[in-house]
Amino acid sequence: MVSAYEKRRLENIKKNQELLASLGFGLDRPTLEPIEKRHKKPSAPRKRKIEHESPLSEEEEEVQGAETKAPRVQLSDTAPESAVRRSSRNAGKVVDYNKEIIKGSPVPVAYSSGVKNAENAGPLGSEAGSKRIHDPKQYGHIPGIEVGTWWESRQGCSADAVHAPWVGGISGGAQGAHSVVISGGYEDDVDDGYLFTYTGSGGRALKGTKSAPKNLRTAPQSSDQNFEHTFNRMLKKSCETKKPIRVVRGFKSQSKYAPSEGYRYDGLYIVEKAWIEPGLKEYLVCKYAFKRLPGQPPLPVRATDIDETSEEDNVKEDETIENEDNN
DNA sequence: GGGCCCGCAGGG
DNA sequence: CCCTGCGGGCCC
Numbered sequence: 001m002v003s004a005y006e007k008r009r010l011e012n013i014k015k016n017q018e019l020l021a022s023l024g025f026g027l028d029r030p031t032l033e034p035i036e037k038r039h040k041k042p043s044a045p046r047k048r049k050i051e052h053e054s055p056l057s058e059e060e061e062e063v064q065g066a067e068t069k070a071p072r073v074q075l076s077d078t079a080p081e082s083a084v085r086r087s088s089r090n091a092g093k094v095v096d097y098n099k100e101i102i103k104g105s106p107v108p109v110a111y112s113s114g115v116k117n118a119e120n121a122g123p124l125g126s127e128a129g130s131k132r133i134h135d136p137k138q139y140g141h142i143p144g145i146e147v148g149t150w151w152e153s154r155q156g157c158s159a160d161a162v163h164a165p166w167v168g169g170i171s172g173g174a175q176g177a178h179s180v181v182i183s184g185g186y187e188d189d190v191d192d193g194y195l196f197t198y199t200g201s202g203g204r205a206l207k208g209t210k211s212a213p214k215n216l217r218t219a220p221q222s223s224d225q226n227f228e229h230t231f232n233r234m235l236k237k238s239c240e241t242k243k244p245i246r247v248v249r250g251f252k253s254q255s256k257y258a259p260s261e262g263y264r265y266d267g268l269y270i271v272e273k274a275w276i277e278p279g280l281k282e283y284l285v286c287k288y289a290f291k292r293l294p295g296q297p298p299l300p301v302r303a304t305d306i307d308e309t310s311e312e313d314n315v316k317e318d319e320t321i322e323n324e325d326n327n
Numbered sequence: 328g329g330g331c332c333c334g335c336a337g338g339g
Numbered sequence: 340c341c342c343t344g345c346g347g348g349c350c351c
Binding site for chain 2 (some may be wrong): 214230317
């Protein structure tokens with residue numbers, strides 16, 4: 001039995017994947033090998049899902065090797081957008097830093113925010129109360145910030161001028177967006193690393209309702225998005241001007257190209273296409289297809305099996321890729 | 328672990 | 340000034 005929500009989600013994903021495949025013809029996509037295969041605790045036998053409904057292009061399979069999993073997204077039918085918060089999960093966690101580094105990366109890439117003051121952290125982002133020395137309102141790379149730079153939180157990312165807002169996913173100016181953060185807030189977005197779809201902002205009841213007023217920073221989708229919205233208009237402009245956009249991937253994204261912890265600068269992309277489509281929950285959303293500019297360091301790939309010292313996290317993470325087969 | 332609500336930076 | 344935003348910390 002597949003719920004209407006799940007059906008819609010899979011349809012949207014498939015549509016977005018097809019679009020990305022059409023845009024990605026001939027695109028070179030070097031990736032870094034994941035760090036050594038990790039051991040997973042032998043717990044209860046798990047059903048491995050074989051994906052059929054969202055086939056990847058040959059090109060993608062070549063890159064991903066034997067991994068042909070669908071994006072790891074939340075599959076809850078009841079409260080999908082509330083199940084991704086885990087900001088305090090690192091409290092007291094001890095991580096072996098050396099094992100978190102990928103060989104061959106231009107800068108050490110961490111897979112865990114257990115890293116404190118690591119050499120891969122942004123120059124200012126690791127220092128409390130540091131003052132910004134570069135202007136985030138510019139297009140292209142920020143001087144001194146290498147692709148692969150990692151921050152524990154978005155505060156550091158902002159201090160290093162890569163993405164200014166602490167909360168919003170889109171930042172920009174008259175010629176288009178300067179930077180975006182992939183944060184996994186939209187379940188039908190597809191991330192193939194060198195290409196990804198991105199959903200605009202707006203259409204959320206941040207103030208709550210009249211009877212129950214709130215002052216939230218994020219909230220579930222409750223109305224249509226449109227291109228008149230400031231940030232959505234910026235990204236549409238980006239599609240016209242082809243100005244480069246800094247892209248940061250955050251741990252909340254379930255993509256295999258996203259860090260499992262913290263936030264990582266993944267370099268410059270352009271917006272190839274902008275359109276409006278029905279999102280999940282019936283509301284229209286603004287969608288964008290991003291494409292990575294060539295000549296940048298390869299993208300790291302998240303290790304498949306994460307060796308968590310605490311088992312509850314391990315189980316929880318793994319369950320997100322399980323699902324009843326819809327056959 | 329979930330709900331609440333805060334500061335902050337940016338855009339208009 | 341105002342309002343907004345795919346954070347995050349605190350309290351429960």
